[in-house]
Amino acid sequence: MMLKEKLASRTRRLSCEVCIIPSATVAQAVASTGIDIIVIDREHAATNNETLHAMIAATQGTDCSPMVRVIDHNPANVKLALDLGAEAIMFPLVRTPDEAAACVASVRYPPNGIRGWGAFVAHSRWDVAPLDYLATFGDKIVCCLLIETVEALDNIDAIFAVDGVDMAFVAPFDLSTSLGISGEFGNPVFIDAVRKIEVAAKTANIPLGGGPANTKAEIDDLFSRGYRIVGGFDILQLKRVVSEMVAAVKSCSE
Template identity: 55%
Template sequence: MTKDLPNVLADYGAAWLEPVADTRRALLDACWSDEGVYADPNSMAVGRAALSDLIGGFHAKMPGARIELTSGASAHHERILFSWRMVTAEGATALEGVDFGRLAPDGRLAEITGFFGPPPGGLTGAPRRKLRKTMPQPMTLKTRLADPSARLTMHICTIPSATVTQAIAASGADSVVVDMEHGAVDHASAHAMIAATAGTSCAPMVRVAENDPVQVKRALDLGAEGIVFPMVRTAEEAQRAVASLRYPPHGTRGFGPFIAQSRWGTGLLDHRETVDGSLVCCLLAETAESIENIEAICAVPGVDMIVPAQFDLSTDLGISGQFDHPDFQAALAKVEAAAGKAGIALGNVALSKAQADGLFAKGYRVACGFDVLWLRAAAAEAQSWTG
C-alpha cells in the first residue's frame, strides 16, 4: 500500500522529535524505507537503525533541542523538497535548512539530503539579492554540562593546528580546549583552531595561562565558547573567573567581539545578547589551597565544571605522579563530594575506555584527552606492527 506524503512527513518530523528509541524506531518504520539513506553536511546514516541512532545522538548532545518542519513539501516525480529549523531548549532558532528527498515506490522516504542555511548567492549574471542574516549557531555545552546524565568528551589541543582541531571536532567530540597555558599556541593559531570547529556541535574552549580578565577577553573575542581557568585557589578567584565571562552589569568583560561575531553568526551589536550567560566556566583544582577551599569554590554561582588536575595537584601535595597515594585520593574525594553536592560537572583525564568507564561510574560527566598523547599512542601502535 502506497503511503500518503503528508502522513509520511508527519511521522518523519515526529521521529526527529522523539527521544525514546523504541518509539522513534516505530515512527521510522512507518516513514523510512528499509535501506533509506540520510546525509547532511556533518553525518550520514544508511537504514532505519542508523538513522534512529543518529537522531538519538542529536538528543544526547543537545538536550531539549528539537527539529521542526517549517513548510509543507513540494513534490514531483517521487522527489520532494521541504524546509526545517533547529530550536534550542531555550526556544531560540539555532539553524535553518532545506531537505531534498526521494520517495520509494511504497511512498516511504528512500533518501534525504539536508543542507544547512540559505543557498549561497553570487552566481555570475544573477541579480544581486540582499543576503539573509546568518542564524547564530547554538552554544550548547553549558546546557549539556548541567545534565546529570551527560557523558561528554573534551580534548585538550596543544598542537597549534586547525587541521588537528578540525579532525577532532569532525569525529563527534563534544568539546576541544585550545591550550594557551601549556600548548605551543599563539593567538593567531587559537583563532584558526576555534574557527575550525564551525559547522560541528563541538564546543571550542580555551585554557588561558592565568586567571586574568585580559587573557580571557582576548580568547572570548576570538570566538571561544568558554574558558578553562588554571590554578583557582579561592572562592574570590572563582568569582573573578565567572565575572570575566560576562559583560556589565553582570560581569567585567570588555566589549569587542569583532572576530567572535563571525564564529557565532551574530551581528556586532547583538552579540552580547546572544552569548552572555551561555559561556562555560571550567575551573582547575590543582593546589592544596584549592582543595582546602573547594566547598566555597563550588558554591560560586556560574561555575559549570571542575577538573581536579592530577599532575599539578599531586605535585603541589608533594607526591608528584603518585595518584594512588592516600593524600591524593583524599583530595580527589573532597573535590568529588563538593562538586556532587553543588551539582557541578566533573571532568578528568581518560586515555582508555576503561579509564572513562571508571570516571563515569564515579559520577564524572566529562572524559578528557590530549591531542599530542592520542597522536603519540597511535604512532607507537603503528610502529609495533613492524615487529
C-alpha cells in the same frame, strides 16, 4: 547545542580533548569526530593568537564547543579568547573562592561582570550580527575551573559555592605535584584528595571532568565515580598510537 545546555542535563555525559598541538588542522579533525569539547591550550602549549583564532574557527559547523585554557586569570587574556570566538574558558590554578568569583566576572558582561565589548570576530564564529552577539550569547559562556592545588582542596566547598561556576576539572598532574607526590596517582594521599573534590562537586551539583581517559575501562571508572566529562590529550594520544605502530613494526622485524 551550546555547551551550557549540555551541562544543564545531569544525566548527559560529555567527551573532550585537550589540544596541546597548535594546529587548526588538528582542531578541525578533532571537532569533526563528534566530540563535545575541544580545549585549546594557551597555558602549556605554543599556541599564539593567530593560531588560537584559527583553531576556534575550525570548530565551526560542528557540535564541538571551543574552550580555551588561558594562561592565567588576567581578564585581558580571557577577553581576547572570548572575542576570538571561544565558547568557554578554562581557568588554571584557582585556589580560593575570591579567585573563582573573579574568573566568573571576567566571562560576564556588565552589570554582572567586567568583560569588555569587542565581538568584532566572535560574532562571525556564532553567525550573528555584531550587536546581536551580547544579547544572544552573552549569558552562554561557560566558566570552567581547574582544581590542582592544596589551597584549592582546602577551599573546595567555598569555591564550588561561587555563583557562575559552570564546571570544573581535576588536574591530576598539577594536583599530585602540589601534594608533593608528582605522578603518584595510586598514592592514598592523592586518591583521598581527588575523592574530596568528587564529593564536593556532587554536593554542589558542579559537572566534573577528569582524565586522561583513553580506554573504555578508564572512561567507565570515571563515570561510575560521578564525572560528567572525560577526555585526553591530543599529543599523548598521538604518541600512544604511533608508539603502538612502531612496536608492531619492530616485532615483525625480530
